[in-house]
Amino acid sequence: MKVKLLGAAQEVGRSGILVELEDGKKILLDYGVSLEGEEPQFPLPVKPREINLVAVSHAHLDHSGAVPLLYISGSPQLLMTPLTLSLSDLLIRDFLKLSKYYVPYEYAEVEKAMDNAILKGYNEEYDIDGITIRLSDAGHIPGSSMISIDTGSYTILYTGDYALHDTCLLRMGSKSEFSRADLIITESTYAEYDHPPRDWVEREFINTVREVVESGGTVLIPSFAVGRAQEILCVLAKYDFPHRVYVDGMARAANDLILEDAYLLRDPGLFEKAVDMARKIRDWNDRKKAVEEPSVIISPAGMLHGGPSEWYMEKIMEAEKNAVVFVSFAIPQTPARQVLETGVFASPTKKGNVKARIEWFDFSAHSGRSELIESIMISKNSAKFLLVHGEPEAEKTMAKHVEENGRMAIAPSLGEEVEIKM
Numbered sequence: 001m002k003v004k005l006l007g008a009a010q011e012v013g014r015s016g017i018l019v020e021l022e023d024g025k026k027i028l029l030d031y032g033v034s035l036e037g038e039e040p041q042f043p044l045p046v047k048p049r050e051i052n053l054v055a056v057s058h059a060h061l062d063h064s065g066a067v068p069l070l071y072i073s074g075s076p077q078l079l080m081t082p083l084t085l086s087l088s089d090l091l092i093r094d095f096l097k098l099s100k101y102y103v104p105y106e107y108a109e110v111e112k113a114m115d116n117a118i119l120k121g122y123n124e125e126y127d128i129d130g131i132t133i134r135l136s137d138a139g140h141i142p143g144s145s146m147i148s149i150d151t152g153s154y155t156i157l158y159t160g161d162y163a164l165h166d167t168c169l170l171r172m173g174s175k176s177e178f179s180r181a182d183l184i185i186t187e188s189t190y191a192e193y194d195h196p197p198r199d200w201v202e203r204e205f206i207n208t209v210r211e212v213v214e215s216g217g218t219v220l221i222p223s224f225a226v227g228r229a230q231e232i233l234c235v236l237a238k239y240d241f242p243h244r245v246y247v248d249g250m251a252r253a254a255n256d257l258i259l260e261d262a263y264l265l266r267d268p269g270l271f272e273k274a275v276d277m278a279r280k281i282r283d284w285n286d287r288k289k290a291v292e293e294p295s296v297i298i299s300p301a302g303m304l305h306g307g308p309s310e311w312y313m314e315k316i317m318e319a320e321k322n323a324v325v326f327v328s329f330a331i332p333q334t335p336a337r338q339v340l341e342t343g344v345f346a347s348p349t350k351k352g353n354v355k356a357r358i359e360w361f362d363f364s365a366h367s368g369r370s371e372l373i374e375s376i377m378i379s380k381n382s383a384k385f386l387l388v389h390g391e392p393e394a395e396k397t398m399a400k401h402v403e404e405n406g407r408m409a410i411a412p413s414l415g416e417e418v419e420i421k422m
């Protein structure tokens, strides 16, 4: 069989993995867009007509954002969970609407893609001519899945983004998948680091946020709309946060979609409570009121790159009593990264030193170093690992972990087609 990386080769972003089986069948795993830097980066092109199936692991744009491109000249079958469909539809439409750059597809292609979707829940099987595809819980964001391809003689597991630790929002991913697979195409994002213990992070976060609000300040939490915003809401609900919490931007719509599939969450009741305790910002009047009030405001964009969080930041940055609290990895070359590294915020309309308190908490929904090593240790002795979705140093470290445990590691470069004997 052959694997060709159309993206996410020694980089995080624009995932696209083309698998060609011995019988010539081609399966495309994810097709995303990279949002690092100014202009969106798309994966290498592929002929849609030659693809038998596209499977999407989860809704994040770096895994789903290029899928509509495949529907300009083709209509391949598209497999994902129902929640991945509704959330990626939301994110892709928003991406089209807000992109300041040319996006090489239109709403019609988004619609066509969604019309071709075959929806499967976790552990339901889908068959194409004797090949069985199955999605299992990845524990990364609501609806996220690992994808396994069983050819009858061997099994390929694609992890997508996954976590082997519980969060407030989700249970950990399905560990047992690792012991069944012969080839594991794995993310390597945090091969070099372990995340701090979750309950410690939660308590530090709650203490910080309470301190600021109880001294009369406003806390801005710039957050990705899908996944992280809901996790933060759940943390606040878990600790019975007693002050006002606002939710703005697309996080509101994402909450509604996730509520429809709340049974997928670790504690549906906690999420319902979290959504109930948060007030939705509906218009500019609400926004202007919220920034004047000691409160917590959760709003996209997570990197302060457009979205209401950019406006909030301009409003809160000059008062020492306020705080901006980051809860995601700060992507290089974004305003969030600049604030963390230099204390300067620059938007198209404002630039200056941030006098508000600046904090960062590690709420990662990716496996850390120990979890990645665990995934290797529970795999078959003969398993091969193909590394994706990691910076070059991270993939190098991941390869070391794999080899130290006596398995074979392959880290292809962009566009490289590797032949793997199974």
Ligand SMILES: [Zn+2]
Pocket: 058, 060, 140, 161
């Ligand atoms: Zn993701």
Ligand SMILES: [Zn+2]
Pocket: 013, 060, 062, 063, 161, 389
């Ligand atoms: Zn990703």
